Amino acid sequence: KGTQYGTQQRELIGVTWVVEHEDPDHPFMETDLPESLKQTIGLNDASINHYRSVFLSPDSPEGVKYTYGNRLMRYPGKDGPINQIEEVIIKELKDSIDTRRGIGITVVPEIDKDSKEPPCITQIQVLQTNKKLHMLVTVRSHDIFKAAIPNAFGLRALQQSIARQVEIEMGSLQITSQSAHIYEAEWGDAKKLVQCVIWERDPVMSFDPMVQADPRGLFVISAKEGKVGAYFMTPSGDD
Secondary structure, rough: OEEEEEEEEEEEEEEEEOOOOOOOOOOOOOOOOHHHHHHOHHHHHHHHHHHHHHOOOOOOOOOOOOOOOHHOOOOOOOOOEEEEEHHHHHHHHOOOOOOOOOEEOOHHHHHHHHOOOOOOOOEEEEEEOEEEEEEEEEEEOOOOOOHHHHHHHHHHHHHHHHHHHHHEEEEEEEEEEEEEEEEEEHHHHHHHHHHHHHHOOOOOOOHHEEEEHHHHHOOEEEOOOOEEEEEEEOOOOOO
């Protein structure tokens, strides 16, 4: 469909994706993608380090109206700036690790109602489950091709910072992209990425359960004595 900029986009609505094991201190970038594609999708040290600062610093660079860190840590309140990370999220977690009130928002209606560039990431929330701190993020508009990877690493770094301050293990990062889109200018690169990752790779002739198995478990199908059998195996290997 079209965009507000007069160009075209391809869009998926309400996409939720979960990052479970990515270490923000040691980004996994071991891929054989062409360097041009890695630059485009932000899979490089420069992009990831930039977004770390975007989420971890309350300061806005000169000429920039705001950053996510600025809105989260210096949210413009009527009585002065509010540090939502310290005064809301961390405070609530320290009051009760089971809180559902650990929320930070980035939208300021008085400022953003007439803005041509309102925040794309609109809310973060933290929840503790099984002694792990999970972060849930809402993104109203997500350039899923160029911005998703550096966004995720920046958010992961913020999640790690909060978890360390409340002395709890970091859990998963859940991102809901309400509008996950690719602009037409990147359609060619997106097709090239799919070709590199899927079409041009030789098929794997053996199944590696450590890499390819569904973490929720798998079905084992076998043929024996003229009969087909199937059973479900849990991730721990139990039938």
